Amino acid sequence: MEGKQDPASPAEALSAPYVLAYTYRRSVGPVIGRFLTGLREGRIEGVRTAAGRVLVPPAEYDPETGAAVGDFVEVGAAGVVQSWCWVSEPRAGQPLDRPFAWALVKLDGADTAMVHAVDAPSPAAMRTGMRVCVRWRAERVGSVRDIACFVPDEGSGASEAPPMPPAEPVRGMLSPVHLEFTISPGATLSRFLEGVVEGKLLGRRCPACAKVYVPPKGACPTCGVPFGDEVAVSDTGTVTSFCIVNVPFEGQTMKLPYTYGSVLLDGADIPILHLISGIPADEVRMGLRVRAEWLPAGERRPTLESIRWFAPTGEPDAAYETFSEHQ
Amino acid sequence: MRDVAIVSFAASTTPHSNLDDVEMLAPVIHEAIESSGLARREIGFTVSGSCDYLCGRPFSFLMALDAASAWPPISESHVEMDGAWALYEAWVRLQIGDIDAALVYAFGKASQGDLNAVMATQLDPYYLAPLGVDAECFAALQARAMLDAGRCTERDMAAVAARGRRDAGLGAASADELLRAPYKLAPLRAHDCPPVTDGVAAVVLVAGDRARQLHKRPAWIRGIDHRIEAPSPGVRDLTRSPSTALAARAAGVGRAKVDLAEIHAPYTHQEIIVREALGLDASVVINPSGGAPGAHPVMSAGLIRVGEAARRILDGSAQRAVAHATAGPCLQQNLVCVLEGEQ
Ligand SMILES: [Zn+2]
Numbered sequence: 001m002e003g004k005q006d007p008a009s010p011a012e013a014l015s016a017p018y019v020l021a022y023t024y025r026r027s028v029g030p031v032i033g034r035f036l037t038g039l040r041e042g043r044i045e046g047v048r049t050a051a052g053r054v055l056v057p058p059a060e061y062d063p064e065t066g067a068a069v070g071d072f073v074e075v076g077a078a079g080v081v082q083s084w085c086w087v088s089e090p091r092a093g094q095p096l097d098r099p100f101a102w103a104l105v106k107l108d109g110a111d112t113a114m115v116h117a118v119d120a121p122s123p124a125a126m127r128t129g130m131r132v133c134v135r136w137r138a139e140r141v142g143s144v145r146d147i148a149c150f151v152p153d154e155g156s157g158a159s160e161a162p163p164m165p166p167a168e169p170v171r172g173m174l175s176p177v178h179l180e181f182t183i184s185p186g187a188t189l190s191r192f193l194e195g196v197v198e199g200k201l202l203g204r205r206c207p208a209c210a211k212v213y214v215p216p217k218g219a220c221p222t223c224g225v226p227f228g229d230e231v232a233v234s235d236t237g238t239v240t241s242f243c244i245v246n247v248p249f250e251g252q253t254m255k256l257p258y259t260y261g262s263v264l265l266d267g268a269d270i271p272i273l274h275l276i277s278g279i280p281a282d283e284v285r286m287g288l289r290v291r292a293e294w295l296p297a298g299e300r301r302p303t304l305e306s307i308r309w310f311a312p313t314g315e316p317d318a319a320y321e322t323f324s325e326h327q
Numbered sequence: 328m329r330d331v332a333i334v335s336f337a338a339s340t341t342p343h344s345n346l347d348d349v350e351m352l353a354p355v356i357h358e359a360i361e362s363s364g365l366a367r368r369e370i371g372f373t374v375s376g377s378c379d380y381l382c383g384r385p386f387s388f389l390m391a392l393d394a395a396s397a398w399p400p401i402s403e404s405h406v407e408m409d410g411a412w413a414l415y416e417a418w419v420r421l422q423i424g425d426i427d428a429a430l431v432y433a434f435g436k437a438s439q440g441d442l443n444a445v446m447a448t449q450l451d452p453y454y455l456a457p458l459g460v461d462a463e464c465f466a467a468l469q470a471r472a473m474l475d476a477g478r479c480t481e482r483d484m485a486a487v488a489a490r491g492r493r494d495a496g497l498g499a500a501s502a503d504e505l506l507r508a509p510y511k512l513a514p515l516r517a518h519d520c521p522p523v524t525d526g527v528a529a530v531v532l533v534a535g536d537r538a539r540q541l542h543k544r545p546a547w548i549r550g551i552d553h554r555i556e557a558p559s560p561g562v563r564d565l566t567r568s569p570s571t572a573l574a575a576r577a578a579g580v581g582r583a584k585v586d587l588a589e590i591h592a593p594y595t596h597q598e599i600i601v602r603e604a605l606g607l608d609a610s611v612v613i614n615p616s617g618g619a620p621g622a623h624p625v626m627s628a629g630l631i632r633v634g635e636a637a638r639r640i641l642d643g644s645a646q647r648a649v650a651h652a653t654a655g656p657c658l659q660q661n662l663v664c665v666l667e668g669e670q
Contacts, residue, residue, distance in 0.1 A: 007495060012345065013346075024452070026452060026453070028453060032454075033490050033617060036453075047428065048654055055557075055562065056664070057453075057454045057561075059557075059559065059562070063557035063559065063562050064557075072492075082472070082561075083466030083468045083469070083471040083472040083475065083565070084468065084471055085464060085468055085470075085471055085512050085514065085515070086512065086513035087464070087512060088510070088512075088513075091459060092377075093459040094457075094458070094459035094460075095451060095458060095459070102464045102467070102468065103468075104458060104468055104560070104561055106561075112559070112561045112562045113561035114454070114561055115454070115455060115458065115460055115464075115468075115560065115561060116458065117458070123513055128475045128502035143457055144453070144454050144455075144457050144458060145457050145458070172366060173453070173457075175452045175456060175457075177441055177448060179380070179383055179441070179445060179448070180440060180442055180444075181382065181383050181439045181440040182439060183383070183439055183441075184345055184347065184380065184439075185347060186345070186346050186347025186348075186349070186350045187346055187350055188347075188349075188350060190345075217349060217393050218346070218347050218348070218349025218350035218351075218352075218394065219349050219350070219352075219353035219393045219394045220393075220396075221392070221393040221397065221398065222396065222398040223396055224353060224356065224357070224367070224393070224394055224395055224396025224397075225353065225357060225396075226350070226353045226354060226357075244408035245501065267655055
């Protein structure tokens with residue numbers, strides 16, 4: 001079972017870089033907000049539970065009972081390492097750009113541990129049970145990163161945080177997400193897109209229902225079985241439905257109004273969506289016969305944008321019965 | 328409770344596949360249904376487990392439905408969790424009694440992105456995400472806690488990796504040989520961490536007499552339960568897994584002798600924690616499939632543990648097996664399933 005592959009899979013498939021990046025604006029609420037406000041002011045506060053445990057960083061509810069938490073309690077800016085690991089190759093965005101330790105640190109006066117970085121010269125300088133203290137950032141904004149990192153406590157404890165001017169309590173924070181991928185359309189769609197570069201439209205026939213899909217997918221959506229034979233279909237077809245775009249929107253490149261249509265290619269059983277042009281928008285109709293207008297061979301890329309649009313062939317309209325199944 | 332059994336299982340894993348999700352899934356779902364003996368139209372419920380962040384596309388499970396034959400329209404559900412939790416939902420659904428068969432599948436291509444960065448998106452956005460801390464770091468902190476507590480040694484961890492790699496056919500390196508490798512994220516070495524894997528799995532569940540008609544030795548689900556702990560690692564004893572222990576008790580693991588256990592432990596030290604929480608004695612064969620050191624397809628690794636345990640009931644090589652699945656950092660959430668052959 002291990003490593004089984006579709007025998008029809010090519011050794012190579014198309015791939016492309018893809019980045020998912022966005023930023024959430026999060027509300028922090030009264031508990032986390034007070035903790036972050038405290039950090040900005042150079043103070044670390046936890047919350048006391050009904051059982052008397054002090055949670056740092058504070059939780060909004062007691063993780064053991066689900067009860068609301070009680071008073072805020074200031075805890076020390078130094079504490080004891082509960083566990084640690086050594087990062088020999090730091091990544092961008094981490095607290096230190098040289099090798100460092102991640103540690104669970106239980107601050108003096110707290111009953112739970114917080115995760116942060118420890119700036120130690122080497123793993124030999126780290127051990128569970130050692131004392132560490134906070135190194136404050138001079139410019140603080142109300143973030144867990146206002147603690148630049150922890151450092152081994154040489155006996156003098158944490159130094160005072162440089163003062164910050166008074167400001168409103170922290171109510172929100174920005175949470176950026178940035179993920180990078182190399183995505184592949186898979187074997188079936190790769191083959192189709194390679195055909196597009198050559199000016200061909202290659203469908204696949206389902207061995208169960210015999211329908212020809214263009215573009216083909218990984219499996220027939222109706223039958224759930226992998227597709228069978230490759231079938232070249234025509235670049236002429238029939239408009240089965242359409243809409244006229246009259247409303248401008250961000251990122252739009254076409255001149256208004258323009259028409260977007262479903263085109264049932266001759267030889268295919270599933271229509272594709274594309275632009276309809278070469279005809280005034282108010283003359284586009286169901287049954288209109290159209291042909292792909294390809295970009296010149298040297299300009300074609302593995303995308304359906306290699307077809308500029310579909311334009312009328314001048315043939316008589318197709319009879320409704322020939323495409324009524326696709327309404 | 329209605330008797331529900333696993334009657335078939337299929338899976339496919341590879342370090343990197345050029346196929347898309349549907350291309351990987353379609354033959355595996357086809358194999359699971361074919362070998363179950365059911366007709367597709369007999370499947371009354373379909374449920375899948377996957378994670379949109381792995382491919383960076385919202386609602387990616389909707390596209391994967393092409394592999395599940397959703398016409399005429401089917402009764403379908405999805406969990407953004409490992410497929411083992413999809414199997415739990417299918418088991419609950421079959422308890423209602425109006426349908427007799429369910430299809431469960433899971434998929435994910437971890438090789439498409441930076442898996443560590445993807446897994447970090449599940450962490451606390453207020454206290455943890457701003458640090459750039461990732462899932463692997465939590466596993467390393469947990470491993471150190473185990474070592475400090477004297478609950479395991481680095482050699483014990485390497486022994487888990489050596490056995491898993493051997494059973495998965497990845498080579499015969501001994502624990503001592505593995506220990507010569509440098510640390511990756513001390514105290515973790517590369518062999519302590521799961522390999523990046525693309526994979527899919529499918530399981531068919533059938534209830535009552537229909538299961539007996541289809542298979543001479545169905546793998547009956549005699550107990551199944553899942554439990555979750557607080558998300559913040561700083562409030563938990565990382566050397567224990569009370570959620571596994573509770574789920575194991577509820578599923579009835581200790582009620583009779585266990586022949587084998589398939590444990591979903593992404594990191595080697597976690598197998599030691601889970602094994603103890605399950606209350607298994609030294610006679611129990613652990614992870615004959617090789618487990619995570621052999622292949623760790625995120626989102627289907629847990630379902631594959633259930634499937635691999637069921638496979639050994641179905642083929643008659645075991646009478647009573649335990650399967651475990653985990654999710655979240657440091658074994659936060661755990662599912663335990665007890666499977667038995669016909670008496
Ligand atoms: Zn079909």
